[in-house]
Amino acid sequence: MSLLLSKLSPIMHRRSMSVRSFSSSMTGPYMSLSLKVNPSPGGVNIGKVLVFDPAKEELLELTDKAIPEEIIMTKATGASKGWGFFSDPQDSCILITDVMNPWSCKSNPKIFTLPPLTPLPSCQTDVIWSVAMSSCPDDDQDWVVGIKSLGDQLSFCRPRRDLRWTKITTPPDYFPTSNLMYSKKDRKFYLTGPGGHHLLSYDLHFKKSDKPEFHELQFRNFPESFKYDSEQSELFPSSCRTERLVESASGDERFLVKWYAKGCLDSRKISYETQRIMVFREEETTDGRFMCYTDDIGDMCIFVSKGEAFCIPASSFPGLKPNSIYFIGFGVGVYDLTTRTSSSFQAPTGALNYPWAPYWFPPSSS
Template identity: 80%
Template sequence: MSRLLSKLSPLIHKRSVRSFSSSTTGPYLQLSLSAKPSSEGVVNIGEIVLYDPAKQELLNLTDKPIPEEIVTAKWIGASKGWAFFLDTQDRCVLITDSLNPWACKSNPKLLTLPPLNPLFSCQTDVIWNVAMSSCPDDDEDWVVGIKSLGDQVSFCRPRRDLRWTKFQTPSDHFPTSNLTYSKRDRKFYLPGPGGHHLLSYDLDFNKADQPEFHELQFRNFPESLKYDSELSELFPSSCRTERFVESPSGDERFLVKWYAKGCLASSSKITYETQRFMVFREEETTEERFMCYTDDIGDLCIFVSKSEAFCVPASSYPGLKPNSIYFVGFGLGIYDLTTRNVSIFRAPKGALNQIVSPYWFPPASS
């Protein structure tokens, strides 16, 4: 991710770093985190730099208390504005709201979840993504889900249980799938490669129960895009990932296919650049789910990264472009669904040279 900050926006000016003063933010991206021990030794005083895609500005948060436990922990994910870390000593999962611009300055929250027991081949050492049913503040019965690289999905109800309940996905079918939560269905979803299948896990997960398997049927697939949709299967230097995302109201759900093209860098390593997105709106009948191709999601913006995908209405955050996808992972930029153009963000010279984590955070408020 060290190169992503060389791709912020051509519209960003060199004087774009500013202190954070508003009581609310739109979606934002964490760019850097630095911390030094406080005199008390309980928290570290940190400085956080965020990127606001609506204003196309860098936000500088100074004198930010950072829990000492996360300074040496490994960042593994983000969900609903909370950051997830793995303690490398005891393998406990740490969740904190300290990276939220409006987290309590004097006492940031830090929650400790049970340790992740190592699996064969150390699968849990590679966390693919995390998801939560709700914020810890909102629900006493909140559930946390972790998708490991490979065939492992783990769930925990922190205020009820002191262990993780683990499930294995069908072999080789969901190795890099992204877990997401549907507030409407009260279920976690895991899309399969190509988006042709979904696995769902309800909140009353039980090791004896099997996840529900859903087969998806596609409609309205444009002929002009059929060939391009097969590129990632034809050429090993290209790749494709899928995201399942729900609108803020829960009235609409989308399957997003993200295509990236592999390019040989000067270091003889392959880097990936976003080439195209395809979006399918869900239409559910009593018999099955249909995913219908669309290039019009209206006022919505979809944010995709290694965190849970989410939507926001562009009109609520002036400066965001409607009917667009904001992405970080295979580059950093915006994809316009109407024109099918990719716009790459570019940073002012000397602003920063690395991104701490490839996670979009949803809007935050005090």
């Protein structure tokens, strides 16, 4: 982390039209980039948080923030509902904080310490793959945290009631890199299966002995040229794919996002860049649950990264592009569903190259 901070320090001190201080009463969605800490003689760490505003394509500097000592040397591992997840390399505890939120208390940001994840037999928890929460910590005494580890382990915790983790084994070798999301509509956590053809769901009364509910998804209106994943692979032979299930803030709409990226060999390293993103809108019928291909999600824009995905109306935040996917992972940019093209953000040179906590955060207000 210290190396990344040193690379970003010149950017944070650069004063130009592309870097502005936070002053608005409300901020739109933003990308977390970095923080810089200035140790104080009084023992309080005061620093700056740097985030990126995709609507204005500007860097936003949050100054005079108290930075909790606990997260200074931690590793960012995820984000959900405006809160960042961090892992302490010394004791493996999970830390959840709102320090990256522009509206968190400057002098006393909130932080929750959860016990270390411990593995089930034959499982591992060293790599946190995805995280999700049922609500913000301030909103619900029954707040539930879910963490999907790389492999077969899923862990749940209800921090305000019981700090112990409930550890669940997912079907072996079937959901190793599945992304976790929480559905406000169903009050359930979902894991997407490979290709997005299946879902596992867990309700809020999780028990280790409980079996997840299994959902088989059926697809409709699939473009003829991409009717089967095998055909997709033939067209994009060097591609990899990941899936995200995302729900609107109201819970009225749900989408499955299939994200394809092309691998490129550069300086003996393989890098990936977004090649195509496909979106399917969920439709509930008497015949079952269907995912219907669409290239028109209207005013909506969807944000995907290693954090929990979310979607918001573009018209609420001038500058956002409707009918688009904002992505971090296989590159950093925006994908236009209408034209099926992606573009990178125009930010100061190097600003988006070395983020230490590269996650999308939803809008927030005072």
